[in-house]
Amino acid sequence: xxxxxxxxxxxxxxxxxxxxxxxxxxxxxxxxxxxxxxxxxxxxxxxxxxxxxxxxxxxxxxxxxxxxxxxxxxxxxxxxxxxxxxxxxxxxxxxxxxxxxxxxxxxxxxxxxxxxxxxxxxxxxxxxxxxxxxxxxxxxxxxxxxxxxxxxxxxxxxxxxxxxxxxxxxxxxxxxxxxxxxxxxxxxxxxxxx
Amino acid sequence: xxxxxxxxxxxxxxxxxxxxxxxxxxxxxxxxxxxxxxxxxxxxxxxxxxxxxxxxxxxxxxxxxxxxxxxxxxxxxxxxxxxxxxxxxxxxxxxxxxxxxxxxxxxxxxxxx
Numbered sequence: 001x002x003x004x005x006x007x008x009x010x011x012x013x014x015x016x017x018x019x020x021x022x023x024x025x026x027x028x029x030x031x032x033x034x035x036x037x038x039x040x041x042x043x044x045x046x047x048x049x050x051x052x053x054x055x056x057x058x059x060x061x062x063x064x065x066x067x068x069x070x071x072x073x074x075x076x077x078x079x080x081x082x083x084x085x086x087x088x089x090x091x092x093x094x095x096x097x098x099x100x101x102x103x104x105x106x107x108x109x110x111x112x113x114x115x116x117x118x119x120x121x122x123x124x125x126x127x128x129x130x131x132x133x134x135x136x137x138x139x140x141x142x143x144x145x146x147x148x149x150x151x152x153x154x155x156x157x158x159x160x161x162x163x164x165x166x167x168x169x170x171x172x173x174x175x176x177x178x179x180x181x182x183x184x185x186x187x188x189x190x191x192x193x194x
Numbered sequence: 195x196x197x198x199x200x201x202x203x204x205x206x207x208x209x210x211x212x213x214x215x216x217x218x219x220x221x222x223x224x225x226x227x228x229x230x231x232x233x234x235x236x237x238x239x240x241x242x243x244x245x246x247x248x249x250x251x252x253x254x255x256x257x258x259x260x261x262x263x264x265x266x267x268x269x270x271x272x273x274x275x276x277x278x279x280x281x282x283x284x285x286x287x288x289x290x291x292x293x294x295x296x297x298x299x300x301x302x303x304x305x306x307x
Contacts, residue, residue: 013264023265027272034279042283057224064220072213075255079209082202178255185247188220189240193227 007164022172026179029140033183036136040129040190051126056110060192063106064184070099071181074174081167086159089170090152096177097148100141107138130191137187140180147173212254219247 005017013020044050077092114120114127121131151169158166223243231239253259258269 014262015264020264020268023268027268030272030276031279034276038280038283041280057227061220061224065217068213068216068220071216071251071255072209075209076206079202079206083199175256178251181255182248182251185251186241186244189223189244193223193240194233194237 016168018168018172022175029179036133043125043129047125055192057192059106059110060188063103064188066099066103067181067184070096071178074177078170078174081170093148093152097145100145104141133187137183144177144180208254212250216247216250219243
């Protein structure tokens with residue numbers, strides 16, 4: 001038995017089930033990160049002083065550029081599939097995965113530098129919220145990489161059977177990926193610059 | 195299908211433009227940081243630019259500029275709860291929630307006769 005409304009829109013919502021599902025999931029993600037941003041504000045407002053210049057703006061800015069580029073390649077992957085160009089779609093997806101991996105490598109160097117100086121989350125309130133926010137964001141990056149690797153590898157067979165459904169899966173993964181980018185767009189100034 | 199493909203081709207151009215604008219705004223954010231503005235001005239500017247960038251990602255990359263009303267409804271509800279969540283901690287600092295109250299006097303222990 002086939003799952004209904006994977007490609008064709010439902011008559012009541014005008015949306016395929018997957019699309020409404022991913023947006024509801026993203027709504028829950030907004031609340032998850034919202035709670036942590038709220039915690040950040042509370043900690044910062046209540047702190048007698050807040051450290052500046054503890055993080056490398058250069059590395060943070062490079063990671064911002066990397067994530068923006070990965071968002072472009074992700075949406076280009078979907079657009080290529082909609083134009084029936086599977087090889088280009090895969091190529092853009094692969095570039096997105098590589099960019100995501102580079103982001104994590106940069107983050108590793110940042111973390112390693114802090115730990116080498118004995119500056120773990122226990123060191124200060126600022127570093128506690130920094131590691132919590134960026135750690136959770138990093139886990140989302142890893143989650144995105146896992147899904148994209150699946151769609152690039154074993155999940156790619158769907159393109160031959162149901163190309164529209166495969167394009168939809170790339171679109172939903174893209175929506176998640178753009179959200180991860182969006183969160184970083186706010187994390188960068190909040191943690192690195194202010 | 196052909197009309198659909200034509201609109202996708204047009205969209206690709208807007209993806210590239212938005213990508214370039216996002217990179218440009220990132221450059222502006224970093225450059226503005228070099229001026230060492232006062233903290234309130236720096237926060238306002240950085241968050242303003244971040245909001246513009248976030249809006250571009252949401253409207254163009256996530257196709258929110260032309261989405262179905264069910265998604266707008268879900269996001270509106272999320273936005274309301276998000277704002278509540280952001281300001282909820284203020285209630286704990288403005289009000290008396292969490293502050294210790296005076297303990298009631300312990301009753302005198304009666305000595306056994």
